[in-house]
Amino acid sequence: MLKSLPTLPHIALIALMTLAISGCSKERIYPVYRENPAPKDALPIVIRVHDAPVDIPTPKVLVSYEIDPLCLPPINNFEGVQYAPKRQSVEFPVKRISESEFTTTVFKDGMEVADYYGRGPCTWTPSFVQASFAIVIDGREIYTAAPAFFPEIGDGVPSTTYVEKALTPLIDGQVPERAHTWSQTLFDRLSMADRQKYFPIEISSRTDGKAP
Numbered sequence: 001m002l003k004s005l006p007t008l009p010h011i012a013l014i015a016l017m018t019l020a021i022s023g024c025s026k027e028r029i030y031p032v033y034r035e036n037p038a039p040k041d042a043l044p045i046v047i048r049v050h051d052a053p054v055d056i057p058t059p060k061v062l063v064s065y066e067i068d069p070l071c072l073p074p075i076n077n078f079e080g081v082q083y084a085p086k087r088q089s090v091e092f093p094v095k096r097i098s099e100s101e102f103t104t105t106v107f108k109d110g111m112e113v114a115d116y117y118g119r120g121p122c123t124w125t126p127s128f129v130q131a132s133f134a135i136v137i138d139g140r141e142i143y144t145a146a147p148a149f150f151p152e153i154g155d156g157v158p159s160t161t162y163v164e165k166a167l168t169p170l171i172d173g174q175v176p177e178r179a180h181t182w183s184q185t186l187f188d189r190l191s192m193a194d195r196q197k198y199f200p201i202e203i204s205s206r207t208d209g210k211a212p
Helices: 008-025 150-154
Strands: 042-049 060-067 087-092 101-107 124-137 140-149 159-164 181-183 198-205
Touching: 042 150, 060 101, 087 101, 101 124, 124 150, 124 198, 140 150, 140 181, 140 198, 150 198
Parallel strands: none
Antiparallel strands: 042 101, 042 198, 060 087, 060 124, 124 140, 140 159, 159 181, 159 198
């Protein structure tokens, strides 16, 4: 007996699925975003750590920038997803000025404005600054990070992150280990007794504090 041939809609569906799968597997190549070689719009900041249970190492400080979405290539994939990178981070050098204070200068114009996609110059907006610490306690290393919104720091509004003094892992078996942290809003909801279990890391513009 002859087998019936697939119907035309069935064939069309198979072709569409094959095309979609081949589109998904195709390697996507995007231009390399570049740091601004001569940034000028500087923001000096200071990072202060209070009442930490161990010696605090010099942090790694980076700023995350967001590209103007209007300069990204049009979405032309079956999934309807923008795969072009939307963010880029830049690390800035940090100077220790005391056992618990650090300074650095970050830049609003840290990324180079360029025509990355042939759609005109792509501008960048700094979204947040983050100080990350690799803390050693009892012979093991645990990480913690203090993020702050860049515009708020630029406007003179400090940001505080609270870290658990016990420095226990947020998740057992996590690699690398990361400490429990609270934002100011969540910290304010804790009882007075629980607040004593945390130490603060503050990020502010340098003009707001005593650091030189």
